Amino acid sequence: MELIKAKDYREMCKLAAEKMIKLVMEKPNAVLGLATGSTPLGTYGFLKQDYEQNGTSYQQVTTFNLDEYVGLDGSHPQSYRYFMNKNLFSGIDIQLDNTYVPSGQVENMEEECLNYESLLRTKGPIDLQLLGIGRNGHIGFNEPGTSFQTNTHVVELTESTREANKRFFDSIEEVPTHAITMGISSIMESNEILLLVSGESKAPIVRDLFEKEQTEEIPATVLKSHPNVTVIADEEALSLLTEKV
Template sequence: MRIIIVNNYEEMSKKAAMMIASQVMLKPDSVLGLATGDTPLGMYKELIQLYSKNEVDFKEVTTFNLDEYYGINRKNPQSYYEYMMANLFNSININRKNIHVPDGMSQDVNAICSDYEEKIKKAGGIDMQVLGIGGNGHIGFNEPDVNFEARTHLVNLDEQTIEANSRFFDSIGDVPVKALSMGIKTIMNSKKIILLANGISKAESIARAINGKISPKVPASILQLHNDVTVILDSEAASGLQI
């Protein structure tokens, strides 16, 4: 595990964007696993800037998003599909056919999850997966006590996660209580992983994930077993580490 500590969110975002851009430059048809939330927003802005300067080309890239709320239409402004369109895809030259986000409105959960896994397999697997981390140590929407062997599946969101995500909705009652998420095994099968975290609120979960025991109670701790993980942290998120 490689740990990079930078001064602030802007530096974290630039470093992550350069790693993604380098991956695409070296392999134009890269398969990228992408995350949502506040943490990667700066990275996406940096990637858009690199694209606008003709420094990176996304026309052959394929993407798979980590997760999507269950029961939310893609046109809903709070859907992760809409998040990706607004914050990255509408501003780069990616082929829309190569964009994959779980269908949160599917009535056949098992079928949509199996299909998502099959599409990842047919694409050749994920070359580089971007992750954030929740305050409870979740990655994707894999909450504490998750099955490490799980692949893409339907999850029940923890109260802590629902409360954290309520800032994006009119009220906490509007926050979905379920989501479709890549499983831990799917994430761990990625060839490379980048974990991003910033702010003091992530310091404890980062410390537990990196310095603690590997346990389903801290889903991100499983990353200790992956052979190519880069963790990019600002100084606050890194403040609890023993390195």
């Protein structure tokens, strides 16, 4: 894993956006894997700013999102489809028909998982997958203990993950208990992976990622076996590393 050290959150986001913009300029029909949550927000802001100022086009780009809450319609303000439309897609010239987010509101979730995997294989592979990391090491919504061999599946969210996400809801009771997520094996099929980590609260898991062996109890450690992973982390997130990698 290559480590790029950023001074702070803003620089981390800027570096990530520059990497994504470079790919889209070199390959106009690139397939991007996208993430939600607070970590990539700044990166999406820089992508929109670049589009406004420089006109980088996403007309031919295809995107796949990692996950979606089960039970939330795409129009729900806390759904990940809504998040992407609001924070990125509405600010660039991408065709919405080329943006894929798993559906959390279908009768047959197992069929939805298979359909999403089929789309990934038909439209993919993903050229660049953007990832964040949970405090417990989850990537996507692949919680500790998830097999490295999983494809897109439905997962029951841990209490720590629900607790971390409750700030987006009025109460913990409103936070969905399940999500549909791209599997670890699906993520690892991406040509390149870009992991963003920011803040002091993520320092312990960053230390574990670099200093512990691969284990399904820390899902992100699977990234050690991918040939093309870049980690962009700010000073706070790197503060507990015993050796500066």
